[in-house]
Amino acid sequence: MESVTAAVKPARRVTVAVRVGVLAAVAFALMYLEFHIPGFPTFLQYDAGDLPALVGGFAMGPLAGVSVVFIRSALFLLSGKDEAGWLGTMASLFSSVFFVGVATLIYRWRRSLVGALLGLAGGIAACVAGMALANYFFFIPAYLGRLEPAVLLGLVRMTGLFNLVKGSITSVLTFLIYKRVSYFLR
Numbered sequence: 001m002e003s004v005t006a007a008v009k010p011a012r013r014v015t016v017a018v019r020v021g022v023l024a025a026v027a028f029a030l031m032y033l034e035f036h037i038p039g040f041p042t043f044l045q046y047d048a049g050d051l052p053a054l055v056g057g058f059a060m061g062p063l064a065g066v067s068v069v070f071i072r073s074a075l076f077l078l079s080g081k082d083e084a085g086w087l088g089t090m091a092s093l094f095s096s097v098f099f100v101g102v103a104t105l106i107y108r109w110r111r112s113l114v115g116a117l118l119g120l121a122g123g124i125a126a127c128v129a130g131m132a133l134a135n136y137f138f139f140i141p142a143y144l145g146r147l148e149p150a151v152l153l154g155l156v157r158m159t160g161l162f163n164l165v166k167g168s169i170t171s172v173l174t175f176l177i178y179k180r181v182s183y184f185l186r
Helices: 002-031 050-060 062-079 085-109 113-144 149-185
Strands: none
Touching: 002 050, 002 062, 050 062, 050 085, 050 113, 050 149, 062 085, 085 113, 085 149, 113 149
């Protein structure tokens, strides 16, 4: 009996690795379909690259979701598509890890409709708060240089609102498609 269990575990790992790879490829492709949300500066673009990571994280666990984010971000950096270079890719990575990591951890703790909603709300809150700090102390100063405190705070507020809108759109999309595609990921 022990040998059967030992043979199943490596096969399961391979299956999860393949699924993570496919989800990362889909996430990478979705990053190319970015668009501008009216009311925000043009350098803030919405893409649905977090959607496959959330779906994968809900179906296979937080490690799978965050792995999708890391692979997707590495592919996007290597593609040279990001106009902000490594800094933009790193900001996107941090934002996604906050969002996907927290959302899928909460859902893992409570696998229900309420858990999914709490996870998505918690993920949005973690993304907005975490990126507010990261933008204030690192990303905005690294990208734009030293700024007046009022200008810096204005940019942090604007990016926080953008992360709130982006997380809300991605959460609604995840909520709409998860049950339809989760069967293929389990």
